[in-house]
Amino acid sequence: MSLIIDGKAIAQQIRQEVAVECAKLKAAQGVVPGLAVVLVGHDPASQVYVRNKKKACEEAGMVSFSHELPADISMVTLLEQIDQLNHDPRVHGILVQLPLPNHLDSQRILQAIAPHKDADGFHPYNIGLLQIGTPSFRPCTPWGIMELLRYSNIDVAGRHTVVLGRSNIVGKPMASMLLAAHATVTICHSRTVDLASHVARADIVIAAVGQPAMVAGEWIKPGATVIDVGIHRTTSGSLCGDVDFSTASQRAGAITPVPGGVGPMTIAMLLKNTLFGACHCIQ
Ligand code: NDP
Numbered sequence: 001m002s003l004i005i006d007g008k009a010i011a012q013q014i015r016q017e018v019a020v021e022c023a024k025l026k027a028a029q030g031v032v033p034g035l036a037v038v039l040v041g042h043d044p045a046s047q048v049y050v051r052n053k054k055k056a057c058e059e060a061g062m063v064s065f066s067h068e069l070p071a072d073i074s075m076v077t078l079l080e081q082i083d084q085l086n087h088d089p090r091v092h093g094i095l096v097q098l099p100l101p102n103h104l105d106s107q108r109i110l111q112a113i114a115p116h117k118d119a120d121g122f123h124p125y126n127i128g129l130l131q132i133g134t135p136s137f138r139p140c141t142p143w144g145i146m147e148l149l150r151y152s153n154i155d156v157a158g159r160h161t162v163v164l165g166r167s168n169i170v171g172k173p174m175a176s177m178l179l180a181a182h183a184t185v186t187i188c189h190s191r192t193v194d195l196a197s198h199v200a201r202a203d204i205v206i207a208a209v210g211q212p213a214m215v216a217g218e219w220i221k222p223g224a225t226v227i228d229v230g231i232h233r234t235t236s237g238s239l240c241g242d243v244d245f246s247t248a249s250q251r252a253g254a255i256t257p258v259p260g261g262v263g264p265m266t267i268a269m270l271l272k273n274t275l276f277g278a279c280h281c282i283q
Helices: 007-029 044-059 075-086 106-112 124-131 140-151 171-180 195-200 245-251 262-281
Strands: 034-040 063-069 093-096 160-164 184-188 204-207 225-228
Touching: 007 044, 007 140, 007 262, 034 044, 034 075, 034 262, 044 063, 044 262, 063 075, 075 093, 075 106, 093 262, 124 171, 140 171, 140 225, 140 262, 160 171, 160 195, 171 184, 171 204, 184 195
Parallel strands: 034 063, 034 093, 160 184, 160 204, 204 225
Antiparallel strands: none
16 A cells, blocks of 8 residues: 655645744744735636635735636736736735636736746746746646655655646646756656556656546556646546546555645645745845
């Protein structure tokens, strides 16, 4: 039976550390880190994510500014809203909850966020810094996975890591972070031939394909570490990941559950990025 990596507990520890740093910053500089959360429309899942992020912020001693905007907002108005936040000295991190309605150009919106307030770490400037090995704001999910591995004493240097998925928000930055930590990295995607054979060679598998329980337990090399990024609601109402947990956990050396694995870490790293923004603004 595998070690079940407890993302909830690790995230809680990080959130407490962030709270201590926030208190110190306030006492020493009078700065209270502020996160502005922009939600466009009424997608129920996005509303839950935004609520959780705001709650986490407040628990860490940060202030959160909520901007709930109509689904039919124009590009111009949304860009103006972001520009205001870019210039608001109380705001050290800006997050635009994705996905945005189809009529809005997500890339243009994300690029309008000032790179020094990029709480999600998606701005091309910050992605570029990550790529050349001098990270500033980092994409929260892959950064959270690196922290999960570190807290679990799973060294990635020299290990063969296989990243399933090449999205801009998970797969690609994940591969950059693993490479920077001296892993040997294979990236797979929907055109990869014989995915199972790649997974079978992995010491560490990161599954971010967005396909429920697609990664079968028998693909996993015995003793490998399995990190499951996926989140899906099943027909019975429960949550599952991209990995078939029941079979994979029989072979893996360590594995993250869904829920309670990667998800809580994403929020913890969002707080770290916001704190980073607040510390940076006074240097
Ligand atoms: P995307 O849909 O943007 O990307 C999915 C990637 O998986 C693509 O690169 C795609 O390949 C690849 N893929 C899809 N199907 C297959 C397949 N059958 N075989 C191999 N590769 C495949 O998803 P995200 O990266 O945004 O998210 C991935 C998952 O992680 C989702 O379930 C999402 O909900 C979850 N997630 C969880 C977070 C958390 O905090 N826990 C945060 C962010 C995401 P191609 O490029 O060729 O299309």
